[in-house]
Amino acid sequence: MNDASSEDVFQNLISSNDTFLFDCDGVLWKGAKAVPGAAAVVNFLENLGKQVIFVTNNSTKSRDKYVDKLSSLGYPSDKEKIFGTAYTSALYLKHIAKIDGKVYLIGNESMGEELDNVGIKHFGIGPDNVATSLDYDDIKRCKLDEDVNAVLVGFDGHISFSKLVRAGSYLRNPNCLFLATNSDARLPLGDCKHVVPGTGVMVASVCTVAAREPDVWCGKPGKFMFECIQKTIDINPDRAIMIGDNTKTDIVFGKQNSLKTLLVFSGVSSRDSVNSILESSDPALKEQVPDYVLPSLGDWAEFCS
Amino acid sequence: MNDASSEDVFQNLISSNDTFLFDCDGVLWKGAKAVPGAAAVVNFLENLGKQVIFVTNNSTKSRDKYVDKLSSLGYPSDKEKIFGTAYTSALYLKHIAKIDGKVYLIGNESMGEELDNVGIKHFGIGPDNVATSLDYDDIKRCKLDEDVNAVLVGFDGHISFSKLVRAGSYLRNPNCLFLATNSDARLPLGDCKHVVPGTGVMVASVCTVAAREPDVWCGKPGKFMFECIQKTIDINPDRAIMIGDNTKTDIVFGKQNSLKTLLVFSGVSSRDSVNSILESSDPALKEQVPDYVLPSLGDWAEFCS
Numbered sequence: 033m034n035d036a037s038s039e040d041v042f043q044n045l046i047s048s049n050d051t052f053l054f055d056c057d058g059v060l061w062k063g064a065k066a067v068p069g070a071a072a073v074v075n076f077l078e079n080l081g082k083q084v085i086f087v088t089n090n091s092t093k094s095r096d097k098y099v100d101k102l103s104s105l106g107y108p109s110d111k112e113k114i115f116g117t118a119y120t121s122a123l124y125l126k127h128i129a130k131i132d133g134k135v136y137l138i139g140n141e142s143m144g145e146e147l148d149n150v151g152i153k154h155f156g157i158g159p160d161n162v163a164t165s166l167d168y169d170d171i172k173r174c175k176l177d178e179d180v181n182a183v184l185v186g187f188d189g190h191i192s193f194s195k196l197v198r199a200g201s202y203l204r205n206p207n208c209l210f211l212a213t214n215s216d217a218r219l220p221l222g223d224c225k226h227v228v229p230g231t232g233v234m235v236a237s238v239c240t241v242a243a244r245e246p247d248v249w250c251g252k253p254g255k256f257m258f259e260c261i262q263k264t265i266d267i268n269p270d271r272a273i274m275i276g277d278n279t280k281t282d283i284v285f286g287k288q289n290s291l292k293t294l295l296v297f298s299g300v301s302s303r304d305s306v307n308s309i310l311e312s313s314d315p316a317l318k319e320q321v322p323d324y325v326l327p328s329l330g331d332w333a334e335f336c337s
Numbered sequence: 338m339n340d341a342s343s344e345d346v347f348q349n350l351i352s353s354n355d356t357f358l359f360d361c362d363g364v365l366w367k368g369a370k371a372v373p374g375a376a377a378v379v380n381f382l383e384n385l386g387k388q389v390i391f392v393t394n395n396s397t398k399s400r401d402k403y404v405d406k407l408s409s410l411g412y413p414s415d416k417e418k419i420f421g422t423a424y425t426s427a428l429y430l431k432h433i434a435k436i437d438g439k440v441y442l443i444g445n446e447s448m449g450e451e452l453d454n455v456g457i458k459h460f461g462i463g464p465d466n467v468a469t470s471l472d473y474d475d476i477k478r479c480k481l482d483e484d485v486n487a488v489l490v491g492f493d494g495h496i497s498f499s500k501l502v503r504a505g506s507y508l509r510n511p512n513c514l515f516l517a518t519n520s521d522a523r524l525p526l527g528d529c530k531h532v533v534p535g536t537g538v539m540v541a542s543v544c545t546v547a548a549r550e551p552d553v554w555c556g557k558p559g560k561f562m563f564e565c566i567q568k569t570i571d572i573n574p575d576r577a578i579m580i581g582d583n584t585k586t587d588i589v590f591g592k593q594n595s596l597k598t599l600l601v602f603s604g605v606s607s608r609d610s611v612n613s614i615l616e617s618s619d620p621a622l623k624e625q626v627p628d629y630v631l632p633s634l635g636d637w638a639e640f641c642s
Contacts, residue, residue, distance in 0.1 A: 063473040092471055159466070164494035166397055166524055168368040171531050189469035189498045191542075193534060196496075200523070200532030217545045218505070219471055226476050227505030229498060229546040236545040237496075240522045241534040 033310070036294055036324040039335045045294075045324070051272035052077050053261075053291065055252075056088040056098075058277030058299015059329055061105055062222035067298050069330025071106030076336035084113065085265065087274070089214035089251035089281055091117040091186035091231060094142040094149075112264060117213035120260045121184055121250035122146035128256070129209055129248075133179045136202050138195050138234055139186040139213075154184075162194045176201055185238050185246070186213040187231045200241035210244055214251035216281060220299035252276075252285035275329065277301060279309060279320035287319050295322035296329050338615070341599055341629040344640045350599075350629070356577035357382050358566075358596065360557075361393040361403075363582030363604015364634055366410055367527035372603055374635025376411030381641035389418065390570065392579070394519035394556035394586055396422040396491035396536060399447040399454075417569060422518035425565045426489055426555040427451035433561070434514055434553075438484045441507050443500050443539055444491035444518075459489075465499045481506055490543050490551070491518040492536045505546035515549055519556035521586060525604035557581075557590035580634065582606060584614060584625035592624050600627035601634050 034041065052074075054060060060070050078084050086102065086109060093101060095111040095118075102109045121143065125131045137143060137156040147154045155177070163170045174197045183202050188195070202208050216230035239245055251257055261267065273292040276282020277299025286293035297303055306325065309317045326332070339346065357379075359365060365375050383389050391407065391414060398406060400416040400423075407414045426448065430436045442448060442461040452459045460482070467478045479502045488507050493500070507513050521535035544550055556562055566572065578597040581587020582604025591598035602608055611630065614622045631637070 063471070090471075161464070161495075166368075166395075166492070166494070166526070166533065168526055168529060171526065171529065171533055174531060176530070187471070189471070190466075191496070191498055191501075193494045193496055196534040196538055197531055200534055201530065204532050217548060221471070221473055221476065224473060224476065225481065225506065226479060226502055227509050227546060228471060228476055229501040229505055229542075233501055233542045233545045237534075237538045237542040240538045240541040241532060243522060 033306070033321060034324050036326040037331055041324070042332050042335050045273060046077075046080065046082075049082070049271050049273045049292065051083040051085065051267050053085045053087050053272065053274045053286075055276035055278070055282045056086055057090055058220035059275060059296055060107060062220050062299070063224070065222055066105040067328055067330050069328070069333030072333040072336050073329050074107050083265070083267075084109070085261065086114045087252065087257065087261065088116045089216055089231070091121070091143055091213040092140050093118065094145040095119050096145075097142055115257060115261055117186060117251040118143040118146040120257055121186065121211055121213055122150045122152060123260055124211065124248060124250055124256055125152050125182060125184070126150040129182065131182050131209070133181040134177060135182045135184050136177070136180045136198060137184050138188045138191065138199055138238065139184060140188060143184070143186050156195065156198070159190045159192070160194045161192050163197055164193055171197060174198055174201070180208065182209040182211060183238070184211045185231070185235050188234050191234050191237070196237055196241050199238045203238070203242035203244055209248070210242065210246045211248045211250060212246035214249065214281065216278065216300070218300065220277060252281040253288055255288065257285065258289045279306065279322065283322045284319045292324070293322040294324040294326060296326050298328040338611070338626060339629050341631040342636055346629070347637050347640050350578060351382075351385065351387075354387070354576050354578045354597065356388040356390065356572050358390045358392050358577065358579045360581035360583070360587045361391055362395055363525035364580060364601055365412060367525050367604070368529070370527055371410040372633055372635050374633070374638030377638040377641050378634055379412050388570070388572075389414070390566065391419045392557065392562065392566065393421045394521055394536070396426070396448055396518040397445050398423065399450040400424050401450075402447055420562060420566055422491060422556040423448040423451040425562055426491065426516055426518055427455045427457060428565055429516065429553060429555055429561055430457050430487060430489070431455040434487060436487050436514070438486040439482060440487045440489050441482070441485045441503060442489050443493045443496065443504055443543065444489060445493060448489070448491050461500065461503070464495045464497070465503075466497050467499045468502055469498055476502060479503055479506070485513065487514040487516060488543070489516045490536070490540050493539050496539050496542070501542055501546050504543045508543070508547035508549055514553070515547065515551045516553045516555060517551035519554065519586065521583065521605070523605065525582060557586040558593055560593065562590065563594045584611065584627065588627045589624045597629070598627040599629040599631060601631050603633040
């Protein structure tokens with residue numbers, strides 16, 4: 033594991049890579065604020081003619097909305113270079129699973145938008161508090177739709193008991209496909225004293241009630257995310273690097289796809305957590321060790337003028 | 338593992354036990370309906386002078402409410418013989434943890450009633466949908482109370498994103514105690530085509546966001562539940578039997594406390610699930626193998642006239 037803070041290492045990474053894959057939350061921004069200096073670095077790479085790709089597990093934005101957010105924070109891009117889990121889960125359901133019934137969605141409007149874009153029928157977005165007790169008559173108010181053949185779980189700020197009744201009930205059928213976007217347990221939200229639950233919390237609750245693990249993960253480190261990228265973008269893994277803030281998702285994703293990996297400490301994973309991984313004797317954790325570490329992407333800004 | 342369906346085994350269990358500990362959901366009732374014949378068996382044991390105790394992980398009733406439900410379904414009892422997790426979690430917070438601040442409760446009115454009974458300050462009961470998005474300004478609306486020094490998680494039909502923000506935020510402090518009532522993932526609710534999420538679903542979501550396991554489990558198979566019973570009731574484990582429907586909670590609880598164990602198939606655990614345990618080479622599963630099995634407690638009713 034190498035420190036990437038020096039200009040030498042920075043120049044070396046530029047000359048040895050044609051493609052830079054960036055995670056977003058915790059790397060480019062935290063909540064509504066850009067990570068200071070990060071935009072200068074990304075734009076510098078674009079101006080050098082490098083291929084810049086955005087790869088995010090966050091399902092709360094469609095590709096169109098990511099174009100807007102990236103642009104508003106200083107990262108102009110176009111949607112062909114943006115891979116979010118709202119988009120990849122819609123691709124999976126349409127082209128791989130070829131779902132012909134309905135999808136029960138524990139998710140959000142952006143996931144619905146991407147499903148609509150590929151013509152997948154879905155329901156479940158928004159508040160659902162039909163049942164709130166263990167009373168049989170109350171539970172029965174959660175009417176079940178017999179035409180559901182997939183449950184998709186992404187970020188849902190309206191997660192509720194009723195939604196868990198429905199997801200558990202649909203997934204009792206072993207032929208009902210169970211898709212999840214990602215397992216991130218927390219979101220990095222800047223100087224926030226609150227802990228912010230990520231999609232991993234919603235997925236854990238559905239796994240528990242359904243007594244099943246997801247059949248497919250549509251985000252990092254799942255392999256489908258890289259397949260989606262490769263389908264439309266030509267990447268030479270030998271000359272590509274994945275830059276992220278989370279060892280479990282970004283670094284494992286990079287390693288599993290033979291990319292170089294760089295971890296920044298501006299988001300989820302801390303230097304302490306990496307040290308714990310290095311000291312662990314658990315071989316499974318080795319996949320989480322990045323090739324390079326850097327406190328923040330913005331630390332490179334001084335080399336980009 | 339012995340079949341307990343015959344009158345010989347029934348008579349043998351009566352003569353060799355003075356104390357019968359009964360789980361409730363899935364053994365005595367399913368939802369609002371009594372298991373047919375079960376009340377005749379329990380009353381027969383009472384009339385023989387056996388000590389009958391009710392031990393339930395279900396936190397949605399206070400002791401007083403259990404007296405009412407037991408009585409309405411044909412099991413007259415008094416509250417000194419009823420041990421539910423709303424009650425035992427209040428005892429733990431009062432007498433063991435000796436909490437002097439406030440408890441943040443992901444739970445229900447009955448848990449609040451038991452906390453009130455012992456003078457523990459708490460808040461959190463009822464709907465809480467202050468924040469529903471990843472927007473920083475939205476998250477900040479979940480005001481945090483600095484006087485919280487324990488988070489207690491039981492059954493909460495109003496589980497929500499805001500509640501998970503709060504629980505995760507309080508539990509970021511390693512000195513904040515984390516209590517859970519039980520890990521049951523589903524409730525047995527009779528002829529219901531719905532899957533009904535149990536407290537284990539709420540606990541799993543809090544564990545995920547908090548990146549912590551509970552410090553204490555207040556229900557079965559945790560040891561505190563048996564300590565609560567022993568404090569007021571004299572039990573000779575050599576002459577006592579635990580009767581339940583869940584191998585993971587009831588049977589493990591019985592074995593860990595040196596009681597005989599009987600599993601009924603009228604609730605959570607099926608004969609197939611017990612066979613899987615028997616066939617498994619995982620030594621940890623051996624604790625889940627009951628001494629006796631019986632399709633339903635009501636099967637003994639014919640021997641009770």
